[in-house]
Amino acid sequence: MEYLVLALVLLGVLLLGTLGLVAPKLRRRPPLPETEVDTRAEEDLAGPPVEAGEADRSGTIVQEPPVLYPPETEPPLVAAPETVEVPPLERPEPTAGRLIRLRDRLSRSQNVFGRGLLGLLARDRLDEDTWEEIEDSLITADVGVEATREIVDRLRERTRVLGTRSGTELRALLAAELVNALDPELDRSLRATPHDGTPGVVLVVGVNGAGKTTTCGKIARVLIADGRTVVLGAADTFRAAAADQLTTWATRVGAEVVRGPERADPASVAFDAVRRGIETGVDTVLIDTAGRLQNKIGLMDELGKVKRVVEKHGPIDETLLILDATTGQNGLEQARVFTEVVDVTGVALTKLDGTAKGGIVISVQRKLGIPVKLVGLGEGPDDLAPFEPSQFVDALLGTEPLAPGA
Structure with missing residues (x-):
């Protein structure tokens, strides 16, 4: 009996020693990767692969999975072209009669040429002092000394000979002398027409x-x-x-x-x-x-x-x-x-x-x-x-x- 107990004790010690040597090795063994999982049993149950549109063993029709394109393969968005607005061409005003249409722009000059001069000429008595004032007004208006003297001398002579006294007549005389001083016979056209095949x-x-x-x-x-x-x-x-x-x-x-x-x-x-x-x-x-x-x-x-x-x-x-x-x-x-x-x-x-x-x-x-x-x-x-x-x-x-x- 004692020998039996002793044998059992020795057997237990031997088993414990063996387990102590094997356990560390079991702990150091790396886990199997997921790809290494044995799926043969599942394949055996499923049978051979089924093409899209065919029925599997259970009678279910296999649908083709949707194709998902990665973002980089999607067609790029094309921006709409920018619309550039071309301004309409302007049509310049006709030049004929343009000076008359702009006559109000000359209002600042009328103080000298217009009301100033006509006011002097319309006095009851055109004495030497009045003619000197007329002369000074024209010089101040940059008519020039020589031109002013010619205008005043001609105006005095015509006023004396014609005996002109009305405002309308005096204005007409002054206008005629100023136009004459501007030499209306000069060619004022722009020489800008083509000739001999050149502009x-x-x-x-x-x-x-x-x-x-x-x-x-x-x-x-x-x-x-x-x-x-x-x-x-x-x-x-x-x-x-x-x-x-x-x-x-x-x-x-x-x-x-x-x-x-x-x-x-x-x-x-x-x-x-x-x-x-x-x-x-x-x-x-x-x-x-x-x-x-x-x-x-x-x-x-x-x-x-x-x-x-x-x-x-x-x-x-x-x-x-x-x-x-x-x-x-x-x-x-x-x-x-x-x-x-x-x-x-x-x-x-x-x-x-x-x-x-x-x-x-x-x-x-x-x-x-x-x-x-x-x-x-x-x-x-x-x-x-x-x-x-x-x-x-x-x-x-x-x-x-x-x-x-x-």
Whole structure:
């Protein structure tokens, strides 16, 4: 019996020792991956694979699973193209009768030419003092000393001989003398028509601050209003804004602009503009040049170069000088120097609505023999009008003459 108990104890110790050696190894064994799970029993139960649309063992029709596309394979969203609105082309106002339509813009000048002068002439007694006042009024209006003396002398003589006393008659006499001083026989048409297969070439010059680029854009509108086709040359390469400004004016009326990089040779841009005008067969090439002071020799020489280079295509038909009416007699010196360099053939007088010195029109023509062809009477795009002496004087004097003794 004792031997049996001892044998059982030894057997238990042996079993415990064996378990102690095997347990660590069992703990260190890694778990089987999920992919290694034996699925043969499930496959045996399911049977062979079933194609989409067929019935399995249970009689259920197998449906084809939906195809899910990853996000990167979905067709990209195409943005709708941006709609760029093209502004409609503007139709400039006809130039015929434009000066009369703008007569109210001359109201500031009427103080001198209109009511002031007519009031003096309508006095009961036209003595020496009155005639001196009339003379002073005309000189103040920038008519010029020489022209003023001629106007007053002729007016005194006609008043004395005719014995004129009524306000209507005095107004008619004054208007006739002013129109005569403006030399109505001068040719004031813009020479901008094509000839010999080449377009008419108009060169626009002027000093800084005269409103040259703006006026150049308005001149393009005048030409287009009269039925011409136009190419503009942005030869003012010293100011980057000048070419942009000219482009804006051209876009409004459907005209083309030829421009170069900033600080490009102005003569080269002007040459290219005329060449483009020849290629496209337009009626007129309008060239805007940089503003310059008339006493800067280098700048004036450069303007002469522009003229010479452009004339390789043919003669320049019109050279318009842009003058600021508010500069008064200083404008005469500007006109004189520019005429010597580029042979100015016409004047466009700007800002005439902002001064009471409209007599500068007479001064320019008498001193230089250059006709005023265009006058600017406001800031609107169509406020540039062809100049016509009788309409101009009529607008300055107004429609209601003063009665004698007023």
